[in-house]
Amino acid sequence: MTEEKQVTYKHLKKGQKISGIKYMxxxxxxxxxxxxxxxxFVAVEMWNPGGREEKINSDAVFxxxxxxxxxxxKYNGKAKDVVQDIQKVMQRDEIGCHxxxxxxxxxxxxxxxxxxxxxxxxxxxxxxxxxxKTAIFSGDKLDIGVCAEDENxxxxxxxxxxxxxxxxxxxxxxxxxxxSKRVGNMxxxxxxxxxxxxxxx
Numbered sequence: 001m002t003e004e005k006q007v008t009y010k011h012l013k014k015g016q017k018i019s020g021i022k023y024m025x026x027x028x029x030x031x032x033x034x035x036x037x038x039x040x041f042v043a044v045e046m047w048n049p050g051g052r053e054e055k056i057n058s059d060a061v062f063x064x065x066x067x068x069x070x071x072x073x074k075y076n077g078k079a080k081d082v083v084q085d086i087q088k089v090m091q092r093d094e095i096g097c098h099x100x101x102x103x104x105x106x107x108x109x110x111x112x113x114x115x116x117x118x119x120x121x122x123x124x125x126x127x128x129x130x131x132x133k134t135a136i137f138s139g140d141k142l143d144i145g146v147c148a149e150d151e152n153x154x155x156x157x158x159x160x161x162x163x164x165x166x167x168x169x170x171x172x173x174x175x176x177x178x179x180s181k182r183v184g185n186m187x188x189x190x191x192x193x194x195x196x197x198x199x200x201x
Contacts, residue, residue, distance in 0.1 A: 003066045003074075003114065009058040012037050016064065018044065023060035071110055072175065078113035083172045086112075086146060086165055088125030095127045095147035096155035105146060107164040109172040120151040126165065133159055 004019060012018070012034050020029035032044035032054070041055040042062070056062075066074065104115040116123065123146060130145040142159035149155050 003071060004063045005066055005070075006061045007064055008061065009037055009039075009042050012042060012062060012064070018062050018064050020063040021056060021060040022063070023057060029063075071114065075110045075113040075117070078117060079109040079172060082113045082116060082123055083109050083169055085123045086126060086168065090125040090127045090147055092127055092129040094155075095124075095145055095157040098154070098156040099145075100148075100156040100158050102142070102146075102158035102160060105158055105160050105164075107161075107167040107171070109168050112168065116148075121148045123148050124155070126160070126162075127157065128162070130157070130159070 006022065014034055014037065016034045018032050018034065020027065022028075031047040033047065034042060035045050035053065036043035037058075039058055041058055042060075043053060043055050045051050045053050072079075104112075104119065104121075106112045106115065112123075115121070125147055127145045127147060128143070130143075132141055132143040134140070135142055140161055142161055144160050144162045144165070145157040146160045147155055147157045
């Protein structure tokens with residue numbers, strides 16, 4: 001669920017991971033960790049054998065990953081649509097005859113919304129009238145087909161767990177409830193975000 005944003009040196013913190021820079025009409029990708037920040041330069045430790053230190057001009061634009069909370073905020077509107085649409089029941093003849101890989105599906109509503117945006121897909125609903133199969137690695141029973149449509153209007157479907165739809169809805173609803181109650185700084189909320197258990201993913 002990683003995604004990057006561009007920031008100036010003023011937004012960097014010691015120990016923070018950066019994944020590249022843009023400077024003087026050029027861009028460079030790498031992995032490094034911030035060691036020192038000042039108005040003249042940003043000292044970073046490169047992530048490679050030896051971990052050499054480099055100083056980067058503070059006029060550069062730095063690429064850093066969005067936090068989980070930023071991801072949720074960015075895709076919250078789309079996640080609402082995903083949660084509503086995936087619950088719609090469809091008939092077998094409505095989902096199309098083309099089955100596709102299901103690696104992009106997730107019981108995390110914001111991760112699923114992000115995947116839909118990136119791949120220009122719309123989820124239309126789910127169908128129970130399919131032949132179930134067992135996931136190779138997890139052994140989970142994939143008992144429903146999730147139907148999606150690409151930007152050209154072509155429909156396809158992917159195997160998915162019916163329990164994952166329930167988990168997706170619960171996670172979204174619990175987050176909205178938590179979000180509506182929070183006041184002031186999020187650090188004041190005891191216990192953190194209440195839906196991060198592995199059993200609901």
